Amino acid sequence: MTRRAAHQAQARRKALRIGAGSTIAVFAAVVVFVPMAPGWPAVQRSFFNAEVLQRTFPGLLDAFVLDVMIFAWSAPAIAILGLLVAIARDLRSPAFFPIRLLATVYTDVFRGLPVILVIYLIGFGIPGLGLPRPWNSPYIWGSLALVLVYSAYVAEVIRSGIDSIHRSQRAAALSLGLGHGDTMRFVILPQALRNVLPANMNLVVALQKDVALLSFVGPVEIFRQAGVYKSLYANFTPYVGAALIFLIITIPATRYADYLLQKQRQRQG
Amino acid sequence: MLRLEAVNKSFGANKVLDGIDLEVAKGEMVCLIGASGSGKSTLLRCVNLLEPIDDGTIWFDGQDIADPDLDPQPIRQRIGIVFQSFNLFPHMTAMENVMLAPRRIKRLSRASLHASISTLFDRFGLSDRMGHYPDQLSGGQQQRVAIIRALAMQPEIMLFDEITSALDPELVAEVLDVLRALHSEGMTMIMATHEIGFARELSDRICFLDGGRILEQGPPSKVIDDPQEARTRAFLSRVF
Ligand SMILES: Nc1ncnc2c1ncn2[C@@H]1O[C@H](COP(=O)(O)OP(=O)(O)OP(=O)(O)O)[C@@H](O)[C@H]1O
Ligand SMILES: [Mg+2]
Numbered sequence: 001m002t003r004r005a006a007h008q009a010q011a012r013r014k015a016l017r018i019g020a021g022s023t024i025a026v027f028a029a030v031v032v033f034v035p036m037a038p039g040w041p042a043v044q045r046s047f048f049n050a051e052v053l054q055r056t057f058p059g060l061l062d063a064f065v066l067d068v069m070i071f072a073w074s075a076p077a078i079a080i081l082g083l084l085v086a087i088a089r090d091l092r093s094p095a096f097f098p099i100r101l102l103a104t105v106y107t108d109v110f111r112g113l114p115v116i117l118v119i120y121l122i123g124f125g126i127p128g129l130g131l132p133r134p135w136n137s138p139y140i141w142g143s144l145a146l147v148l149v150y151s152a153y154v155a156e157v158i159r160s161g162i163d164s165i166h167r168s169q170r171a172a173a174l175s176l177g178l179g180h181g182d183t184m185r186f187v188i189l190p191q192a193l194r195n196v197l198p199a200n201m202n203l204v205v206a207l208q209k210d211v212a213l214l215s216f217v218g219p220v221e222i223f224r225q226a227g228v229y230k231s232l233y234a235n236f237t238p239y240v241g242a243a244l245i246f247l248i249i250t251i252p253a254t255r256y257a258d259y260l261l262q263k264q265r266q267r268q269g
Numbered sequence: 270m271l272r273l274e275a276v277n278k279s280f281g282a283n284k285v286l287d288g289i290d291l292e293v294a295k296g297e298m299v300c301l302i303g304a305s306g307s308g309k310s311t312l313l314r315c316v317n318l319l320e321p322i323d324d325g326t327i328w329f330d331g332q333d334i335a336d337p338d339l340d341p342q343p344i345r346q347r348i349g350i351v352f353q354s355f356n357l358f359p360h361m362t363a364m365e366n367v368m369l370a371p372r373r374i375k376r377l378s379r380a381s382l383h384a385s386i387s388t389l390f391d392r393f394g395l396s397d398r399m400g401h402y403p404d405q406l407s408g409g410q411q412q413r414v415a416i417i418r419a420l421a422m423q424p425e426i427m428l429f430d431e432i433t434s435a436l437d438p439e440l441v442a443e444v445l446d447v448l449r450a451l452h453s454e455g456m457t458m459i460m461a462t463h464e465i466g467f468a469r470e471l472s473d474r475i476c477f478l479d480g481g482r483i484l485e486q487g488p489p490s491k492v493i494d495d496p497q498e499a500r501t502r503a504f505l506s507r508v509f
Pocket of ligand 2: 309310311430431461
């Protein structure tokens with residue numbers, strides 16, 4: 001081991017000791033002092049009730065499958081629509097002006113509205129037209145609302161990625177005789193998408209959570225199921241259970257997004 | 270084979286090319302020299318149709334390629350250009366950089382291209398670098414890959430825009446060697462350069478650009494060794 005490496009190892013051990021020590025102290029304080037609060041027994045009974053958790057957890061997991069499914073079909077739709085809108089906003093020829101305008105208005109409108117409002121308008125509004133089954137399903141229209149909102153965000157992220165590619169790359173591709181389509185597909189987009197991968201990962205995490213908003217228009221997914229259990233047991237613990245289930249998914253995804261971002265920073269020096 | 274007639278180009282109020290007349294014969298090597306901002310890059314970009322010109326005609330092989338109604342793509346395929354900053358595609362290996370245009374445009378398969386492109390890499394001393402990414406190559410190697418990439422489309426004329434000015438001095442020679450080889454094979458070339466010594470050695474004709482005009486042109490023995498214009502003399506005394 002070199003002298004420098006030895007020094008660094010020692011510094012790391014010291015940092016670890018301090019970090020571990022202070023963490024343990026804080027947690028010990030929480031564990032010791034919070035139960036001393038006058039309202040704690042009541043809170044414990046209604047939020048951290050082990051028996052209720054045990055009874056409702058399997059049902060919550062079942063309901064969570066629906067969240068996962070809604071996510072699983074919305075995410076690819078968002079990726080495709082977001083990409084198309086981003087490309088549409090980048091079309092230069094005057095003939096495409098209407099498409100460009102449409103894409104711009106679309107991103108402005110859906111980025112400008114609260115997600116929950118769009119879910120209400122589309123999730124209640126369209127089935128309200130009296131469509132026949134299965135077209136009156138809140139799954140479809142609720143998911144569509146999510147897709148519309150998130151595609152607008154994804155489109156904006158991708159567009160910023162496209163803008164970040166220096167125009168000399170485009171010039172180099174065009175100078176070889178490649179068309180605008182090939183230039184976009186083989187030269188600009190691969191670089192742009194890689195640059196914005198971390199930003200898009202953050203949107204993926206946000207989408208995982210916002211799936212729960214669909215509960216307001218009908219689907220019995222985990223959040224709504226937790227509400228059902230809450231009424232049944234007159235206890236809030238099912239919500240805590242639902243929160244745990246979300247965190248099991250979203251924390252690793254968030255860490256992964258951070259990791260990608262960090263890796264990219266390193267690459268760009 | 271290439272003839273520019275009264276070509277004008279402005280960026281806003283800034284007149285960058287001001288009545289350029291220039292004729293380049295097949296197999297000829299023409300060097301553009303002149304101060305920074307005199308319009309050398311713009312001239313080359315206009316010939317490659319990367320910039321539209323405002324006025325004038327560019328004849329290429331009997332066709333007016335400055336016609337705004339013309340589809341620039343097939344023309345660009347026949348005119349190669351290499352930039353000062355290489356502009357390789359960083360997400361592709363050297364080989365993929367070179368293959369992209371022939372594959373997409375000429376619809377040739379990787380397998381059928383591999384032999385001919387490997388030969389090009391070979392000739393320019395890069396046969397062991399085909400699988401490397403641009404950031405794993407030195408500047409001189411990157412610039413040679415950029416030249417190979419342009420040559421792979423088998424252009425009829427090559428444009429070089431100060432292709433050695435971003436290179437460390439010891440890497441300049443390897444790139445200039447490539448140009449010597451191309452010249453001896455009869456490639457038609459226009460080159461913007463600050464390498465006056467190289468321009469004198471190799472070019473058939475030198476054009477001195479000043480404020481968007483070709484102030485003086487002729488063989489190196491005239492323009493460099495016996496310039497007629499005071500501004501040419503002033504420029505040369507500054508760069509030598
Ligand atoms: N895309 C552009 N938009 C606006 N002005 C431009 C653009 N490209 C070039 N110019 C201007 O045109 C003039 C000529 O530029 P050009 O790059 O052709 O000069 P150059 O002779 O190649 O100079 P250098 O030796 O520095 O490369 C400069 O004044 C420059 O600022
Ligand atoms: Mg220049």
